Amino acid sequence: MIPVKGYAAPKANIPLAPFKFDRREVGPHDIQIDIKYCGVCHSDIHQVRDEWGGSIFPMVPGHEIVGTITKVGSGVTKFKVGETAGIGCFVDSCRHCPACLAGLEQYCEVGMVATYNGRDKEGQPTYGGYSNQIIVDEKYTLHISDKLPLSGVAPLLCAGITTYSPLMQWKVGKGHKVAVLGLGGLGHMAVKLAASLGAEVTVLSTSASKKVDAEKLGAHHFVVTSDAEQVKAVNNTFDFIINTISAQHEYNFYLQMLKLDGTMILLGVPPEAPTVAAFNLIGKRRRLAGSLIGGIKETQEMLDYCAERGITSDVEVINIDYINEAYERMIKGDVRYRFVIDMASL
Amino acid sequence: MIPVKGYAAPKANIPLAPFKFDRREVGPHDIQIDIKYCGVCHSDIHQVRDEWGGSIFPMVPGHEIVGTITKVGSGVTKFKVGETAGIGCFVDSCRHCPACLAGLEQYCEVGMVATYNGRDKEGQPTYGGYSNQIIVDEKYTLHISDKLPLSGVAPLLCAGITTYSPLMQWKVGKGHKVAVLGLGGLGHMAVKLAASLGAEVTVLSTSASKKVDAEKLGAHHFVVTSDAEQVKAVNNTFDFIINTISAQHEYNFYLQMLKLDGTMILLGVPPEAPTVAAFNLIGKRRRLAGSLIGGIKETQEMLDYCAERGITSDVEVINIDYINEAYERMIKGDVRYRFVIDMASL
Numbered sequence: 001m002i003p004v005k006g007y008a009a010p011k012a013n014i015p016l017a018p019f020k021f022d023r024r025e026v027g028p029h030d031i032q033i034d035i036k037y038c039g040v041c042h043s044d045i046h047q048v049r050d051e052w053g054g055s056i057f058p059m060v061p062g063h064e065i066v067g068t069i070t071k072v073g074s075g076v077t078k079f080k081v082g083e084t085a086g087i088g089c090f091v092d093s094c095r096h097c098p099a100c101l102a103g104l105e106q107y108c109e110v111g112m113v114a115t116y117n118g119r120d121k122e123g124q125p126t127y128g129g130y131s132n133q134i135i136v137d138e139k140y141t142l143h144i145s146d147k148l149p150l151s152g153v154a155p156l157l158c159a160g161i162t163t164y165s166p167l168m169q170w171k172v173g174k175g176h177k178v179a180v181l182g183l184g185g186l187g188h189m190a191v192k193l194a195a196s197l198g199a200e201v202t203v204l205s206t207s208a209s210k211k212v213d214a215e216k217l218g219a220h221h222f223v224v225t226s227d228a229e230q231v232k233a234v235n236n237t238f239d240f241i242i243n244t245i246s247a248q249h250e251y252n253f254y255l256q257m258l259k260l261d262g263t264m265i266l267l268g269v270p271p272e273a274p275t276v277a278a279f280n281l282i283g284k285r286r287r288l289a290g291s292l293i294g295g296i297k298e299t300q301e302m303l304d305y306c307a308e309r310g311i312t313s314d315v316e317v318i319n320i321d322y323i324n325e326a327y328e329r330m331i332k333g334d335v336r337y338r339f340v341i342d343m344a345s346l
Numbered sequence: 347m348i349p350v351k352g353y354a355a356p357k358a359n360i361p362l363a364p365f366k367f368d369r370r371e372v373g374p375h376d377i378q379i380d381i382k383y384c385g386v387c388h389s390d391i392h393q394v395r396d397e398w399g400g401s402i403f404p405m406v407p408g409h410e411i412v413g414t415i416t417k418v419g420s421g422v423t424k425f426k427v428g429e430t431a432g433i434g435c436f437v438d439s440c441r442h443c444p445a446c447l448a449g450l451e452q453y454c455e456v457g458m459v460a461t462y463n464g465r466d467k468e469g470q471p472t473y474g475g476y477s478n479q480i481i482v483d484e485k486y487t488l489h490i491s492d493k494l495p496l497s498g499v500a501p502l503l504c505a506g507i508t509t510y511s512p513l514m515q516w517k518v519g520k521g522h523k524v525a526v527l528g529l530g531g532l533g534h535m536a537v538k539l540a541a542s543l544g545a546e547v548t549v550l551s552t553s554a555s556k557k558v559d560a561e562k563l564g565a566h567h568f569v570v571t572s573d574a575e576q577v578k579a580v581n582n583t584f585d586f587i588i589n590t591i592s593a594q595h596e597y598n599f600y601l602q603m604l605k606l607d608g609t610m611i612l613l614g615v616p617p618e619a620p621t622v623a624a625f626n627l628i629g630k631r632r633r634l635a636g637s638l639i640g641g642i643k644e645t646q647e648m649l650d651y652c653a654e655r656g657i658t659s660d661v662e663v664i665n666i667d668y669i670n671e672a673y674e675r676m677i678k679g680d681v682r683y684r685f686v687i688d689m690a691s692l
Contacts, residue, residue, distance in 0.1 A: 099606055107606050107630060109582075169631070236455075252619070260445055260453050266624045273598070275619035278612045281636030284453060285515070287609075288634045290627030 001025065002032070005346055006131030007320050008058040012050035015324040019058055021127060023135045028075035031141050033085050038129035039064025039155035039313070040339040042185065042246060045327050047117045056117050062129025063089045063115040064157040066150050067343070076138045084150070086142040086303065087134060088157035089293050091115050091126060095139075103297040105140075130320065132346050142300055145307035152312030155185060155338040156303060158293065159313060163190040163242060164302040165294035166265045167197060174198035176239040180219070181254060183210050186244035186267055188314060188337040191217040194242065196309050202234065204241075204254070213336065217314075231257070236284065244268050251288065255280045263287040313338045319345035347371065348378070351692055352477030353666050354404040358396035361670040365404055367473060369481045374421035376481050379431050384475035385410025385501035385659070386685040388531065388592060391673050393463045402463050408475025409435045409461040410503040412496050413689070422484045430496070432488040432649065433480060434503035435639050437461050437472060441485075449643040451486075476666065478692050488646055491653035498658030501531060501684040502649060504639065505659060509536040509588060510648040511640035512611045513543060520544035522585040526565070527600060529556050532590035532613055534660060534683040537563040540588065542655050548580065550587075550600070559682065563660075577603070582630065590614050597634065601626045609633040659684045665691035 001022035008019030026032045044061035046052055065087040069079055079085060093100050094110035105112055113120050116128025128134075144153060163186055172178060178199040180190045187203070195201045195218030202221040203214035211222040223230045236259050243254065246268035252275065255264055266289065276288060294302065306312065314337045318326055326339045347368035354365035372378045390407035392398055411433040415425055425431060439446050440456035451458055459466050462474025474480075490499060509532055518524060524545040526536045533549070541547045541564030548567040549560035557568040569576045582605050589600065592614035598621065601610055612634065622634060640648065652658065660683045664672055672685045 104606070251622070260450070266627055269624040269628065273621035273623040276597070276622045276634065277619040278615040278636060281612055281634065282615065282638050283636070285635070285637055287636075288622065288627065289631070290624065290629070290633075291631055292628050 002133060002135065004127075004131050004133045006060045006127065007323060007346070008060045008130070009048040010058050012048070012055060012057065016048070016130070019060060021060070023127070023133060026071050026073050026135055028073040029137050029139070030073045030135050031069055031076060031079050031085060031138050032071040032133060032135050033065070033067040033087065034070045035065055035067040035129055035132055035134060035343045037066050037151045037154040037343060038062040038341045039158065039315070040323070040326055040330070040341065041158050042330060045330060048327075056119070056125045059117055060127035060130050061116050062131070063087070064154045064159070064340075065115070065129035065134060066144055066154045066157070067134075072138070078138055079141060079143070084144040084146055086144045086153070086157050087115060087129065087136050087140070088142065088161060088299055089115055091136045091140045092120060103295040105295050106293045130323070130341060132343055140296060142296070142303055144303060147307050148310065148312050151317050151340045151342070152315050153303075153306070154340050155189070155313035155315065156306055157299070159185045159189045159338060160193070160306065161294035161299045161302050162186055162267055162291070163244070164193050164305070165298055166242065166267070166289070166291035167193055168298065169291065170240060170263060170265065172197055172199050172240055176200070177202065177237055179204050179234070179238045179241045179257060180244065181241055182244035182268065183214060183337070184244060184333065185313070185338045187242075188217050190242040190244060191219050192311055195219065196311060202238070238262055240265065242267065246270060248272060250274060252277050252280050255286055255288070258284065258286045260284050261286070263289055266290045315340040317342050321345065348479060348481065350473075350477050350479045352406045352473065353669060353692070354406045354476075355394040356404050358394070358401060358403065362394070362476070365406060367406070369473070369479060372417050372419050372481055374419040375483050375485070376419045377415055377422060377425050377431060377484050377487050378417035378479060378481050379411070379413040379433065380416045381411055381413040381475055381478055381480060381689045383412050383497045383500040383689060384408040384687045385504065385661070386669070386672055386676070386687065387504050388676060391676060394673075402465070402471045405463055406473035406476050407462050408477070409433070410500045410505070410686075411461070411475035411480060412490055412500045412503070413480075418484075424484055425487060425489070430490040430492055432490045432499070432503050433461060433475065433482050433486070434488065434507060434645055435461055437482045437486045438466060449641040451641050452639045476669070476687060478689055486642060488642070488649055490649060493653050494656065494658050497663050497686045497688070498661050499649075499652070500686050501535070501659035501661065502652055503645070505531045505535045505684060506539070506652060507640035507645045507648050508532055508613055508637070509590070510539050510651070511644055512588065512613070512635070512637035513539055514644065515637065516586060516609060516611065518543055518545050518586055522546070523548065523583055525550050525580070525584045525587040525603060526590065527587055528590035528614065529560060529683070530590060530679065531659070531684045534563050536588040536590060537565050538657055541565065542657060548584070584608055586611065588613065592616060594618060596620060598623050598626050601632055601634070604630065604632045606630050607632070609635055612636045661686040663688050667691065
């Protein structure tokens with residue numbers, strides 16, 4: 001076994017603290033990564049607090065992982081020692097179901113193996129990226145370009161692919177009016193990516209204070225949703241709304257902003273299921289859709305796309321002993337736009 | 347003006363009774379139709395009872411109209427006296443907005459002119475097909491084949507196109523598993539049309555008693571939705587669910603029956619907006635969509651398709667003085683599957 005250092009939540013609602021554990025030896029198809037940076041996703045907080053139920057403790061969170069390959073198994077063909085690699089939200093899947101065969105491992109019918117708070121095929125708990133080493137099968141490992149600052153690349157592994165995948169699936173591009181709802185970790189990536197694809201991007205926000213940032217990120221328009229006049233002006237206008245909000249909110253209010261055949265894509269899960277007025281969809285042939293992260297193939301495409309275009313996440317790099325305070329600030333929305341842990345601080 | 351006989355609701359919740367009124371003279375682009383049959387749609391009841399608000403009284407309902415052309419205006423080019431013609435849910439629209447120009451008049455941005463309980467461009471109330479004559483612009487008139495029994499063709503003008511249009515939009519056909527939810531006027535047409543397109547059709551019903559009928563209509567499978575085992579067996583299996591239910595019901599229960607990338611298409615409007623659990627869409631990239639009747643071009647395609655394939659609605663032909671009793675039976679679900687008024691009884 002390989003001894004690893006990390007930070008773990010010992011139980012729900014107990015602060016994270018230093019934690020030592022072991023990882024498996026590097027198998028023939030495995031890669032060992034010396035973790036450099038790990039992004040902090042809002043879902044880390046949900047799981048650490050057991051808000052979704054079934055959390056496994058102690059829990060080492062983290063699924064936005066980048067680092068340097070220090071060892072590869074004898075059967076590894078696509079990676080070499082010394083290269084930069086990334087790990088996203090899952091580290092395995094059944095590999096045989098139609099979803100896996102289609103490169104959509106995130107929708108694996110047996111269930112993907114989450115990077116942390118999951119169980120591997122031997123039934124052992126998985127531990128994530130708030131740690132100094134990780135061992136993963138090369139099939140679930142991503143190539144990372146060295147062109148971009150690694151701290152800003154880490155969040156692409158979750159926030160990046162979660163917003164990129166629906167933009168690809170719905171073929172968003174020039175001529176489309178795209179609204180982004182919620183300007184957080186996901187939302188700021190949605191703005192950057194949609195704008196890079198040539199779409200006309202509007203940020204919808206309750207807070208006028210985000211306007212300057214929205215424009216810096218590449219948004220063309222900004223709508224304060226508490227202003228009835230501004231809302232009226234955008235009703236029936238958007239081809240797509242990328243809805244990144246996980247807090248409680250109304251779907252119907254935003255659905256009316258879609259034009260004929262427009263689609264609102266849900267990326268966040270509010271605590272209580274919102275209502276959907278049928279005529280809001282029927283009257284304009286609108287659509288409400290969901291999307292979950294992305295498959296390995298598409299994640300690699302996204303990483304390559306971002307490397308070519310110089311797209312990274314806007315991050316605030318922190319030491320790992322700041323993680324509990326970082327969580328408190330995230331809950332208040334006080335981060336622009338992603339905390340990333342510098343693992344040298346471990 | 348042209349004197350017309352019909353049946354009207356004098357006010358909300360007052361029984362329909364004989365009613366005389368005038369229609370406009372036949373203008374240069376108009377067609378006069380001697381109405382032979384008019385289907386009875388559940389929306390007639392909603393509007394007669396002012397359940398959607400804003401009803402205009404006296405109200406002559408009816409938007410599933412077939413009859414014989416008795417006069418055409420001097421500028422009419424596509425219809426001749428003696429031909430059979432049909433009128434559906436609308437008789438005009440702005441003709442200039444992007445939706446109208448795309449042949450999607452039902453989504454007219456100014457608002458389509460409903461066949462009844464609407465107002466024409468002069469602001470006059472429109473009167474529908476529970477009457478012996480109607481005058482409509484040829485642009486909003488459909489060609490009806492004489493191959494099929496006219497009484498069974500009448501409901502195609504609403505129930506037929508309402509189910510045909512989403513099947514076309516979503517390219518439903520061979521290889522697709524399609525569930526039909528609700529076996530009424532819309533549902534029985536959805537079964538016939540989806541089966542005719544080569545899809546594998548399952549009827550979802552709370553009532554086991556509908557199984558024999560479902561199979562006669564062309565369904566391949568039948569699921570009693572109160573049977574947990576039967577439901578479990580179809581979870582994650584359907585490409586599409588055609589949801590025709592207007593009564594209160596849960597969307598989440600049915601959404602879980604969709605496979606990866608599956609779509610539930612709403613055609614009915616429940617009184618209270620149902621909830622949608624975001625993860626039910628996100629976890630399998632499912633979609634919830636709406637669809638509203640169909641444009642004139644597509645309605646003609648549907649009528650031609652049905653004429654070629656011998657597809658009609660299953661109807662119970664009634665005299666017009668039975669209409670109030672028919673409404674009571676429809677509310678109880680006691681009709682297989684559409685009442686159609688024989689206008690000779692007027």
